[in-house]
Amino acid sequence: MNQKLIKEFEELLGKNRVLSEAEELLCYSYDATSKEFMPDVVVFPLNSNEISNIVKLCLKYNTPVVGRGSGSGFSGGSLPLKGGVVVSFTKMNHILEIDEENMFVTVEPGVINADLKSYLAEKGYFYPPDPASYEFSTIGGNVAECSGGPSAVKYGVTKDYVAALELITGDGEIINTGSKSVKDVSGYNLTQLMVGSEGTLGLFSKITLKFLSNPEANSLILVSFDDIGNGFNAAISLLKLRNRPSMLEFMDKSSIESVKSYFKSDIIKIEGAFLFIIEADGSRLEVGESVAEYEKILKEFSPVFLFSSGSEEEKRVIMEARKAISPSLRKYGDLKINNDIAVPINKIIEMLSFIEGISKTYNVPIINFGHFGDGNIHVNIMLNKDDADMVKRGEKAKFEILKKTAEAGGSLSGEHGIGLEKKEFMKLKYNDYYMNILKNIKKVFDPRNIINPGKIF
Amino acid sequence: MEDKDISYLNCVHCGKCLPVCPTYRISLNEFYSPRGRVRLILTDNNDVLPLKVSKVAEAMSTCLLCGRCVNICPNDVKIGDLIINERIKLNELQDNKFSLGAIALKALKNKRKILLKSALKIANIPIINQLNRRFVPNPQGKAFISARNYRFKADRNGAGGKREEIRAGYFSGCVFNSIYPQISADTVASLVKNGVSVFVPQMQGCCGLPFISSGDISSFKDLALNNANAFKAQDIDYIVTSCASCSYSVNKLYPLYFNKNDEGYSEVLNFSKKLLNIWSFFKVLEKKGIDIKAGELQKETDAVFHIPCHLLNSPEFKPSSYNEGLIGEAGLIVDKIAGLKLKPLKHNYCCGNGGMFNIRHYDLSKEITRLKFEEIKEAFPQNILTSCSGCMFSLSDQRGILKEQQGIPVNHLISIYAQSLKE
Numbered sequence: 001m002n003q004k005l006i007k008e009f010e011e012l013l014g015k016n017r018v019l020s021e022a023e024e025l026l027c028y029s030y031d032a033t034s035k036e037f038m039p040d041v042v043v044f045p046l047n048s049n050e051i052s053n054i055v056k057l058c059l060k061y062n063t064p065v066v067g068r069g070s071g072s073g074f075s076g077g078s079l080p081l082k083g084g085v086v087v088s089f090t091k092m093n094h095i096l097e098i099d100e101e102n103m104f105v106t107v108e109p110g111v112i113n114a115d116l117k118s119y120l121a122e123k124g125y126f127y128p129p130d131p132a133s134y135e136f137s138t139i140g141g142n143v144a145e146c147s148g149g150p151s152a153v154k155y156g157v158t159k160d161y162v163a164a165l166e167l168i169t170g171d172g173e174i175i176n177t178g179s180k181s182v183k184d185v186s187g188y189n190l191t192q193l194m195v196g197s198e199g200t201l202g203l204f205s206k207i208t209l210k211f212l213s214n215p216e217a218n219s220l221i222l223v224s225f226d227d228i229g230n231g232f233n234a235a236i237s238l239l240k241l242r243n244r245p246s247m248l249e250f251m252d253k254s255s256i257e258s259v260k261s262y263f264k265s266d267i268i269k270i271e272g273a274f275l276f277i278i279e280a281d282g283s284r285l286e287v288g289e290s291v292a293e294y295e296k297i298l299k300e301f302s303p304v305f306l307f308s309s310g311s312e313e314e315k316r317v318i319m320e321a322r323k324a325i326s327p328s329l330r331k332y333g334d335l336k337i338n339n340d341i342a343v344p345i346n347k348i349i350e351m352l353s354f355i356e357g358i359s360k361t362y363n364v365p366i367i368n369f370g371h372f373g374d375g376n377i378h379v380n381i382m383l384n385k386d387d388a389d390m391v392k393r394g395e396k397a398k399f400e401i402l403k404k405t406a407e408a409g410g411s412l413s414g415e416h417g418i419g420l421e422k423k424e425f426m427k428l429k430y431n432d433y434y435m436n437i438l439k440n441i442k443k444v445f446d447p448r449n450i451i452n453p454g455k456i457f
Numbered sequence: 458m459e460d461k462d463i464s465y466l467n468c469v470h471c472g473k474c475l476p477v478c479p480t481y482r483i484s485l486n487e488f489y490s491p492r493g494r495v496r497l498i499l500t501d502n503n504d505v506l507p508l509k510v511s512k513v514a515e516a517m518s519t520c521l522l523c524g525r526c527v528n529i530c531p532n533d534v535k536i537g538d539l540i541i542n543e544r545i546k547l548n549e550l551q552d553n554k555f556s557l558g559a560i561a562l563k564a565l566k567n568k569r570k571i572l573l574k575s576a577l578k579i580a581n582i583p584i585i586n587q588l589n590r591r592f593v594p595n596p597q598g599k600a601f602i603s604a605r606n607y608r609f610k611a612d613r614n615g616a617g618g619k620r621e622e623i624r625a626g627y628f629s630g631c632v633f634n635s636i637y638p639q640i641s642a643d644t645v646a647s648l649v650k651n652g653v654s655v656f657v658p659q660m661q662g663c664c665g666l667p668f669i670s671s672g673d674i675s676s677f678k679d680l681a682l683n684n685a686n687a688f689k690a691q692d693i694d695y696i697v698t699s700c701a702s703c704s705y706s707v708n709k710l711y712p713l714y715f716n717k718n719d720e721g722y723s724e725v726l727n728f729s730k731k732l733l734n735i736w737s738f739f740k741v742l743e744k745k746g747i748d749i750k751a752g753e754l755q756k757e758t759d760a761v762f763h764i765p766c767h768l769l770n771s772p773e774f775k776p777s778s779y780n781e782g783l784i785g786e787a788g789l790i791v792d793k794i795a796g797l798k799l800k801p802l803k804h805n806y807c808c809g810n811g812g813m814f815n816i817r818h819y820d821l822s823k824e825i826t827r828l829k830f831e832e833i834k835e836a837f838p839q840n841i842l843t844s845c846s847g848c849m850f851s852l853s854d855q856r857g858i859l860k861e862q863q864g865i866p867v868n869h870l871i872s873i874y875a876q877s878l879k880e
Contacts, residue, residue: 019488023512026500027493030470044485071487072472090485110485112476136472327471327531334466 005061006041009085012053017044017091028086031071031078032133033421034335034385039066039080044091048166048174048205051087055203056172058085058450066452067199069110069138074338075419077145077198081454087203089140095119096206104163104180106208109140113147116209126214128155131415132323140204146196148415150247150279150322153239153373155212157415159195166206167194170446180208193441198417199452201445218246218281219291220309220318223298224272231274232349234301235372238278239345243290247279248373249322252352255369258328262321272304276372277322325369326378332365333382335391337398338421341405342376342414351408355379358400362393376414403428418456426457465502465539467532468495474526474536479807480519483824489519491526491536498543514547519818521811521825522670523766538713541669548672601634601641607657612649623742626688626696627657628732630664630703632846633869643875644699644735650878651742651750655697660687666706667813674714681711682721685728695741696732699871701845702812704734705767735844735871736786737771743789752877754796761800761838762787762870763829763852765845766807787844787870794877800836809855810847826855834861842870 009018019025019042029036040063045051058065064084071078080086092108095116099105103125107116113127113134120127130149131137137147143165148157164178178184178191194201225231231250238245253273260270280290291308298306309315329336343351352368359366370378379401383394402412402422406429412422426435435457442449474491475481481490494516500506501513520540527536611622625648633640645655665680684707688696698704711729715722733741739749762784770785780799781788791799809815809825829852833841841852853867 019486021509021512022506023497023508023516024486024488026506026508027487027490027496030496032469032471034469070472070475071470088485088487093485114476133472136475324531327469327473330467330469330532336469 002040005057005063005085008057009041009043009054012057013043013045013050017046018042028068028071028088029080031073031076033074033076033079033338033419035076035079035420037079037081038083039086040083042086042088044088046091048168051168051203051205052172052174054085054087055168055170055450059170059172059448062448062450064450064453065203067109067140067144067203069141069144070112070133070136072133072137073141073145073419074340074416075145075198075413075421077417077419077452077455078141079420081420084450089138092140092205093138098123099180102180103211104208105211106164106206107139109138109143109204109207111139113137113139113142120211121214124214126212127161127209128212129158129161132326135323139207139209143195143204143207144197144199145417146415148371148374148376150249150277150371150373152371152376153248154244154246154281159192161209161211162191162195162207163210164208165191165194165204167202167204169202170448170451174205175202178208196417198419198455200442200455202451215246215281215283217284217287218279218315219287220247220315221278221280221291221294221298222270222275222305222307222309222318223278223303224270224275224305225301226273226304227302228274228349228352230301230303231276234298234303235276236345237297237301238294239373241290241293243280243282243286243293245278245290245294245373246281247277249277249370250372251275251277251322251325251369252367254332254365254367255325255329258331258367259321259324262317262324270305277318326380329367329380329382332367332380333384335383335385335394337381337383337394338416339379339381339398339401339412340370340376340414340416341379341402341410341412342374343405343408343410345372345375347408347410348372348375348377351377351404351410354404355401358397362397362400364390364394364397366397371414374414375410399425420455423456462535462538462542463502464533464535465495465499468492468499468534469532470496471531473529473531477525477529479521479523479525479809479811479825479828480821482828483821488516491520491530494520494540495534495536498539501543501546510547510550513543514551517543517547519814519821521766521807521809521814523807523811525766525807541672541710544670544672545674546672548674596636596638598638601629601638602657602659602661604659606659607655609645609649609655609657611652611654613652623653623695623745624691624693625653625655625738626691626693626731627655628661628664628684628688628696628698628703628707629657630698630700630846631662632849633700637846637849637869640699640869640872643869643872644697647871647875647878648697651739651747653742656691656693658687658691662687664700664703664706666702666710669706669710669714671813677710677714678719681707681715681725681728685721685724688728688731689724694731695738696728697735697738698732699735699844699869701734701765701768702847704732704769707732708769734768736768736790737774739789740771740774740786749789749793750878751793751795752874753880754794754873754877755880757796757798758839759798759800760840760842760873761802761833761836762791763802763808763833763841763843763848764805765843765848767845767847790870790874794874796877797873800838802836803832806832808843808848808851810851812847815847815851822851823855823858826851827858830855830859830862834859837861839865840873841865841867842873843867844870 006020028042029038064082066080068078089110093110097106128151131147146158365382367380381394402425487493629641665677669677776782780791806829809822815822
């Protein structure tokens with residue numbers, strides 16, 4: 001059956017857009033989690049009709065079909081858990097239309113986030129969502145996982161920018177959701193249902209995004225504290241400002257250590273146990289005023305280190321270091337359990353001290369960093385793959401942390417998604433009745449359960 | 458050579474290397490990406506899944522060894538070295554004697570007079586001509602080095618009066634000896650005018666890069682040793698090359714593949730330490746307080762400088778002018794040429810040559826070059842400048858790729874500098 005399916009794909013797309021040799025499939029068996037599943041075939045569509053035909057063929061052969069952008073996800077969203085067909089969107093990487101009057105841009109899902117950012121920036125516009133992977137992750141993947149990043153504290157996340165979608169359902173039908181009107185209440189809001197649905201309800205073929213005008217200037221402040229309480233209170237004070245920061249990132253001692261080499265010692269000397277990266281943006285005048293105001297407030301909380309970046313080079317170094325934390329953690333262990341919990345901001349301290357206790361109880365290193373401004377903490381439990389007992393302890397630590405997150409009124413995942421990595425923890429937050437609603441929604445869009453099966457629940 | 462490189466174990470599949478890889482950017486297929494190649498190397502080393510040798514070889518041979526992925530990898534996976542090691546392994550498994558690449562390689566390694574006719578021979582291999590693929594242009598005149606050693610005396614008048622004599626060797630590399638001999642002449646002339654005495658030994662040969670990048674480690678080592686010996690007896694402080702790929706091979710790869718127990722280990726290491734690319738050498742002169750001679754072009758013009766992937770700036774280099782900020786150490790020489798305006802390139806894409814890559818995967822290579830010309834077109838310069846033999850090949854060969862670029866001159870920056878000193 002497999003050979004027949006491959007042959008039909010080759011007839012549909014041409015041989016050069018179908019991969020079926022083991023060596024090629026191996027290159028599509030992973031993402032940024034440490035899990036791996038071999039697909040049976042990889043296909044590269046160029047438009048919605050081809051995707052529709054791909055899904056119809058999968059229905060005919062009763063084969064799962066999983067969308068994939070850059071394969072940089074942290075929850076297994078693009079992994080072919082049950083084999084089948086991986087649909088790579090990398091060749092659908094065109095910006096289709098820019099509507100400057102209404103300020104919307106329509107793109108294919110394979111466009112790299114950074115390419116869209118720079119395309120818009122050249123015209124004086126700004127697409128804010130900035131996951132740490134924005135230089136290589138695709139817009140399609142960003143929408144599927146509702147990616148966010150440091151700028152969320154002021155500008156929100158992917159869901160705040162998606163206005164309309166074209167997608168192919170599990171029946172192989174092409175539907176269009178949403179519109180370019182700011183106000184739109186005709187029927188259920190299927191667009192927002194799709195954002196963050198982790199590729200389980202359909203395959204996107206066109207994405208219409210809102211954009212903003214580019215802020216004229218920005219400036220960064222690095223500040224660190226020895227006392228976590230001081231740091232917390234300082235940060236809360238900044239968030240209350242009318243001109244709140246456009247970024248408020250934090251790093252604990254181990255994450256600072258992991259990327260210390262990025263902060264060239266002759267530019268920036270890092271001290272302290274708890275570091276914030278703070279950004280102000282706006283007009284030149286506003287940025288100057290904000291930086292002065294932030295500094296004045298921060299100084300009231302006895303920081304051990306305060307640095308305002310002047311040059312573009314310094315800013316670049318600081319942001320490179322921030323982006324490098326996650327992949328650099330490998331030095332603390334070769335197996336990472338990466339949790340991106342989100343809690344109400346006033347629970348962050350409680351959460352961090354709970355995590356510290358768990359780290360001691362289960363004797364596993366846990367490294368925390370993330371988006372303080374929106375309560376989204378990346379909790380990284382670092383383990384040694386070959387130490388079975390340690391892996392077990394790590395899993396227990398993860399359970400305790402997620403349980404505590406649910407109790408604190410938080411979310412199991414701020415931006416990575418549930419995917420494979422956290423599905424067994426959904427019951428910590430939701431009862432059977434609620435989970436059934438989710439399952440029934442999936443059935444409506446994908447009655448035969450062939451679109452990315454085995455994820456979320 | 459240190460212990461076997463197992464840095465592939467550090468890869469966490471983050472995907473950061475995908476968009477910087479020239480072959481991924483063109484194919485958008487992970488089989489041709491650093492992450493995919495590292496994954497194949499991991500599996501091949503763990504023997505968990507039987508892999509087809511020919512298929513693994515395809516993934517490995519399509520790497521240009523440009524090093525862009527290595528530079529941005531947050532986990533220090535030495536992708537280029539891993540690929541070379543894999544190629545060495547595959548080379549032992551496969552019989553490649555009759556492939557196009559093998560014939561070209563054979564021509565380069567003419568043991569008796571390694572350098573003299575080697576590159577000329579490649580250009581004239583009948584099989585290659587039959588394929589009607591002009592990846593090697595016809596030689597521009599007689600080879601630079603022909604029958605003996607040369608010595609060029611420093612021009613002490615023009616070099617800021619009395620000071621210590623600086624003696625340097627010149628390492629031409631095959632291409633700048635045989636295909637573009639004028640570049641060698643221009644390099645030597647520029648050195649001499651800056652008060653440097655230059656020694657050019659006849660017995661120097663290919664730097665070995667085409668061999669090691671094809672997995673032929675024994676020929677690579679033969680050539681490295683030959684080069685080290687050619688310069689050994691001379692009392693010289695520096696050896697200068699104007700080819701970025703040669704300096705990459707000598708500076709980066711020679712130390713990596715020579716063991717302490719190898720014959721000629723210390724000679725080869727010594728040679729490797731002395732060799733500098735031409736732009737680093739001018740920075741050394743500047744640091745010694747020597748005023749680099751300024752020249753002037755008769756007619757004002759503008760240019761882009763294509764930064765070769767293998768152009769290595771000194772580790773402590775910090776740009777001290779606008780031009781250095783744009784293109785690194787080479788910017789110093791642009792600063793010295795009145796009448797030459799440098800235009801920035803947006804992405805500094807790879808030119809697509811990659812040495813043997815261009816011979817083995819000509820169509821893929823051309824696609825990468827096309828992308829390069831798209832960014833050149835945006836800058837719309839009157840000249841294309843660079844400083845690597847491979848880049849010179851691809852940029853000259855493909856300059857007709859876009860209608861707008863037909864006939865645009867492609868030159869080594871050192872030639873423009875030499876010209877400005879004459880005028």
